[in-house]
Amino acid sequence: MKRDEFIVALIATYCRYDELKRCLDCLLVQTFSVDAVLVLDNARDPEIAKLAGRYENVHYLPMTDNNGCGAALKAGEEYAFKEYGEELTKLWILDDDAAPFPNTLQLLLDASQRTDASLIVPVCSTPEGGVFGFPDPLEKISKKIKKSFKQPEDIRKYFGDKFVLIRWAVGVCMLVDAKAVQKFGTHRDDFWMQGDDLEFSMRLSKLGGAVLIPYIEIPHLYPQSNNVVVATKGHLLKFCSLLQNLTYIGLHEMRSWHAIYCMGADYWRFFRTFGWKSSVIVYAVTCLWNGAVLAEPAGRKSGEKLRQKINKDFL
DSSP, X not given: OOSOOOEEEEEEESSOHHHHHHHHHHHHTOSSOOSEEEEEESSOOHHHHHHHHTSTTEEEEEOSSOOBHHHHHHHHXXXXXXXXXXXXXXXXXXETTBOOOTTHHHHHHHHHTTOOOSEEEEEEEOTTSOEESOOOBSSOOOHHHHHTOOSHHHHXXXXXXXXXXXXXXXXXXXXXXXXXXXXXXXXXXXXXSSSHHHHHHHHHHHHHOEEEEEEEEEEBOOOOOXXXXXXXXXXXXXXXXXXXXXXXXXXXXXXXXXXXXXXXXHHHHHHHXXXXXXXXXXXXXXXXXXXXXXXXXXXXXXXXXXHHHHHHHTO
């Protein structure tokens, strides 16, 4: 591949030193090297700043406030456009707990030369080797077949080398055309978390096209807490944010049957996860009210108020 690409990697992080170090180490050994890495730190952690300073071409950008992943990525995208201008061709957006293989970027760039899509994503795998966040294809596929995708190998067997047009993708790993982001917009800064990646990928898919490359895989090695109370509260906070964001997206942004279907399915999954206690019902109704009636994503005042209530309930 000719060296005619200028690629900036963006990594939003919050108090994940070990995961970030692993991700940066993975970037260091890519067969096609990135030109710059922006570490967007929502915690303003001095140790993260020191870590970033040990790597060549890694720039540390502390965020003024912790407004979530989407806000940090938006700041990083705007910084990249301002700093690198027309030289910038691709943005490689990664979760801090992603662990790309040495040839991941090479494969993504090779795929990008064979499609006009604005957004390209690989298959994401869990620490146990399962499938994480399988994107929804435009092609109609039965629920039975989707449920058979237990491991990345199952997806590869079904699709082969075919590029799969998708409606949305999780934000673990995205290769995005820089001009498309300039044209269609950066990440939004008012989603807090759990939904900013969905809105961003839905928008790019609708306006510029998005594809899944089944033969490319990236491990998503998220940390797991041993503290049950802390883990439950954290999961609840994220899930409520997702519900409010999906409600807002489905009814006020995309206004598509698919977005509304995803919204309904996730409300059902919410109750299956946390049960039908009165407090859980109140949380769900609040998410529905905030997203549908107030027309606010979770990064605005209504979402903040709900998070304060959940934190108080766990005291």
